[in-house]
Amino acid sequence: MPILLGQLLGIRDGDDPVFWGRLRATQLFAGRRLAPFVLAANLFGGVAVVALFGDRVPALWLAGWFAGLTVVAAVVALRRLRTAHLAEGAASLQDLRDTALEGLALATMWSFPPLVFAALTPGSTFNLWMILAVLMAAAALAMAPLVLAALAFIGGVTFAAALLLALEQQWLAAGATLALGGLMAATCLARARVLLALRAFEMNLSDSHETVSLLLGEFEDSGADWLWETDSQRRLCKVTPRLAHALGSTPERLEGMPVLQALAGASWETGDFAPALRLLADKLKRREAFRDLSLPLVVNGEQRWWEITANPRLDDRGQYVGFRGVGSDVTEQRASADKINRMARFDALTGLPNRLFVNEALGRALAEAERWGTRAAFMMIDLDRFKAVNDTLGHPIGDRLLGRVSERLAELITDNELIGRLGGDEFAVVMNDATDASRVERLAQRIIETLSRPYEVDQHTLYIGASVGVATSPRDGRTAETLVRSADLALYRSKDAGGGVFHAYEPQLHVDAEERRVLEMALRKALEKGELHLDYQPVVDAGSERLVGFEALLRWNSPEHGPISPAKFIPIAEETRLIGPIGEWVVRTACAEAAGWPEDVRVAVNVSPEQLHNPNFASVVAKSLSASGLAPHRLELEVTESVFMREATGAVQALERMLELGVRLSLDDFGTGYSSLGYLSRTRFSTIKIDRSFVTSASRGVPEALAIIRAVVALANSLGMATTAEGVETADELALTRMLGCSKIQGYHFGRPLPVAEARAIALHTKTAIRAA
Template identity: 90%
Template sequence: MPVSLRQLLGIREGDDPVFWSRLRATQLFAGRRLAPLVLAANLMSGVAIVMLFQHALPAWWLASWFAALIAIAATVTVRRLRTRHLEEGYASIQDLRDTALEGLALAAMWSFPPLVFASLAPQFTFGLWMVLSVLMAAVAYAMAPLVLAALAFIGGVAFTASLLLLLQQQFLTAGATMMLGAFLAATCLARARFLLMLRAFEMNLSESHETVSLLLGEFEDSGADWLWETDSQRRLCKVSPRLAHALGSTPEQLDGMPVLQALAGASWETGDFAPALRLLADKLKRREAFRDLSLPLTVNGEQRWWEITANPRLDDRGQYVGFRGVGSDVTEQRASADKINRMARFDALTGLPNRLLVNEALGRALAEAERWGSRAAFMMIDLDRFKAVNDTLGHPIGDRLLGRVSERLAELITENELIGRLGGDEFAVVMNDATDASRVEKLAQRIIETLSRPYEVDQHTLYIGASVGVATSPRDGRTAETLIRSADLALYRSKDAGGGVFHAYEPQLHADAEERRVLEMALRRALEKGELHLDYQPVVDAASERLVGFEALLRWCSPEHGTISPAKFIPIAEETRLIGPIGEWVVRTACEEAAHWPDDVRVAVNVSPEQLHNPNFGAVVAQSLATSRLSPHRLELEVTESVFMREATSAVQALERILELGVRLSLDDFGTGYSSLGYLSRTRFSTIKIDRSFVTGASRGVPEALAIIRAVVALANSLGMATTAEGVETADELALIRVLGCSKIQGYHFGRPLPVAEARAIALRNRSATRAA
């Protein structure tokens, strides 16, 4: 262990304060043992000085100095002897620093002879120099452990002695005295450093010995570990009671028994050995060392697992004399490992295999299919309407429902299939042999029918469904990863179809997915590159055909992909959460443009459900109105019924905040989705828009379409709302819509979506025509 000079002198604390406090205690205790020698050296040297100057100086001078010297030397000695308790104790850094005062006090007393006595009797200088040299050597030896005290004393005495010689112009002797002092100081430092390093080594060795003793003690005290030994004939010898107890026998019975017979137990007679026991026999026969060999044993009718390690033994002549090793009972550890392994591969909620085990099973199924030239299949199952159960009844009910789903699925599978839960409400089926395509289809259909039956959970009757995607190897993928991806794409198609169906993978699905991925990447850059723009479609009054507003329609023209339909990129924007920044840009841009129109012309902006679930959307609308200075009543936000399909309370609150700004609300595509009069009564819509499918049906004389339009108009009139018919393209449709009583009309008959410049020109012409009229 390296010891720096500052640590040695007690100027700086060591890295381990406790360890260094023990080392300092060693220094102080070593100084205690040599304290009598220091006292004797001072006494003898003092007597020599008195005898040397007894005829040259007054007796009372010498007596006074000698008495003071004895008092200080005795005090130092008493202080050192009081450190007996530090033999195995601890000492602070201040305790070590205080020893410097002892050295300085003694050095101060020994400054008198050279500076005072020798100045009055210079003829005794050589004798004095000899006494001081011997004294410094004695102190360098006796006070070396207390390096600060020794350096203080040697430095002080060497300095005063050299000063005396310099005053007497004995320069050579003065230089020799300084060199002697330096040599003695270096000797003190070396001895002190060696003492500390030796003590540190002893302490580390002691700790290592204690650690080894503790480990050996724990090994001896552990009932699950034991030593074992064989002779050259592979027979047990020196059998310990612990080994015998572990084998359910006695040392006398086992001593001399072949080790394989002792471990095999009852199977020794039948020869039905475990593979691990045969491996052990081979190792013993080849005289090869082995480590952590796992062995299954049956002890007193109980299954146990051992781990044994051993090395061959050689005598002094290098001859093989047997094996010696150690064994451990790892039954509990193995049970814990099996439990952990099960937890890692089985779902805690349903008890079904989890994603990890499903992937492993699929990999094995694909390997077997390739080996035998057959097919394997993978199904992904997603529950329909499960989220509504969680949202309305809570996750505990949802968890119990998942348990019922897993029970039904488990009833459908045979030895040819493995079913597991991938997470959430997603399940999967691995079919080892899917050569019969009709069998795969029948299983998928049975899964949908079985999971669609009602469930009784905690006095609740629950209805959910299932969508399934199927992929078959090797056509749809040769690896587990590609087959899972193919099944996922097929499942995505089933969900797009409304759920409750299954689809098999088709190459076009991958092409569609790749196109969707490419469009998503392009869409992320479209806004900042200025590729998005708004077109504006006129909305006119049904009776007067006067322009009342425009609907802002988002368009995307990509340099790479051309003009892309909103039906393609709007769903992508909603799924990737890009609809937020895009929607903010649409509202801001539409407000800025509408500010240039006449005051009686409104602008309508479509709002995605994802935007309404953003708590900052109201602030975006308010900021857009304030920046553009557009009157709030000239902005109309169009929402669809899907807004109320989830978290309706949140959507209604967002709409209420927008209404408080004075903005108008329009309900778009009414009647095409989940229609409810409840949200119409809770939310103050100003307009209901009738989808073009009803307009087209009514123009063809479809009774249901005519009845729906009449009902919507009557409902809107009773609630004080206007109605806008979308998709009016011909004069006949216009006439019919007027007869049915719609308030406003929108469609190609009055204008297609127009670029911003043309829309602004129409708006300004409309204002001029209105003024002229």
């Protein structure tokens, strides 16, 4: 450890204040032991000076000086002797600095002889110089631990002696005196540094010894650790009581017993050894050191786990004489590790393997399939309509439902499959052997059928379903990551098909997914780049064929991908939550355009269910009407029946707020979904729109389509609503819809969706009926 000059002198502290405090205490204590020597040296020197100047200097002067020297030297000695308490304690920097005053006091007393007495007796210079030289040497020897005191004394005496010689013009002698003083000071510093370094080493060694002693004491006091030893025949020797207790026996019974027999217990007779015990036997036979070898033992009928470490022992001649090692009982630690491992790999809610475990199992299945030239399969399962349960009945009911789902799934699997929960309402199945494709399909179908049966949870009868995506190696992926991605794409296709079905992965799904990803990235920037625009399709009165409004239709013309169908990008916008800002732009733009049309021309805007589930949608509409100046009754919002499938999210309340603003509502595509008269009774719609598929079928004379249109028209008339027939493209279809009683007509017969400029021209200049071109 390097010792700096400032630390040696006590001017600055070290990195470890506690350690350096103890080190300074040893300096002071070393000075205490040499204090009598310093006192004796000063007194003997004083006697020599009195003898030298006794007949030439007034006796009173000599007596006074010697008395003063005796008092100062005695006080210094007493101060040093009072530091006995610092033997094993600590000293501050100030304690060490105060010793400089002692050195200065002694140096002051010794400056009198050369500067006062020698001036009266010029012939005594050499003898006095010899006395002072001896004193400086004594100080360098005895006061070295107290460096500041020694340097103050040596420096003061050296200066006084050199000054005496200079006054007598003995320049060479004066220079030699200064050189001697410097040499004495350097010697003092070197000796002090060595003494301090040695003491620091001793202190470190002592601390290390205490640490080792403490650790050994703790080891000996620990009931879970013990020492063990064998002879050259692998028999236990020097058996400690602790080892005997750990084995449930006594030292007398274990002494001389083969160590393998002692560890094997009852299995020694049957030869049914654990693999770890066989490994231990091999290590002992080969005389190889080992570390942290885990061994299962049965002690007093209880399963225990040990970890043992040992090295071969050699005698003075290098001959093998056995093994010596240490053992620990790690049963509790192993149980904790097993519990943590289970928590890390099993789902806390259902008890099924979690995503980590499933991925590990899939990796092992793929490795085995590649090894034996077979196939492995991976299924992803997503529950249908599960979110509605959480939204309506709460998460506790949803959690219990997931528990029932996991129980049903566990009943379906065999040793060939592993089922786990990926998170939320997603589950997965790993099939180790999927060579039989029909077996994979049967399992997928059984999963759907089993999970679709009703559940009884807390007096609630719940109906959900399941969608499944299947991927098989090596065709659909050779790694766990690619197989999971393929199954996810297949599941996505099942969900798109309406749920309740399973699909196997096809390469086209990856192409579609990549196209979808590219379109999503482009759509995120389409609005700010001005790539979106609105076209307007005329809506006319069925009797007079007079223009009554336009339907605003969103269009996207991408510079990279060209015109993109709304059927492609609208679902992407809804899934990525981009429909919010896009829908707000549509409402704002349509209102601003319609504000410049005649007062009797309305504008209709399609509204996504995702927009109605946004609590800020009402304020968006209100701000758009206020900013544009458009009368609320001239704005008509078109919604589909799907908005009522998630009532818990507040769609009905959002529609009520629209009605309070004075906005008109239109029910689009009525009859194509889960049509219910309840939708019409709970919300005041102004118009019901009849889907073009019914119009087309009715024009071909399909009885069902004709009956549906008549029923819808009759229902609308009874409720005071208008009806709009969509997709009217021919004169015959126009005549038919008129005959069936539809109020308004929309379709190519009267106009395709038009750019804003053309629609504006028609709205401003057409005062009569609109005719097809």
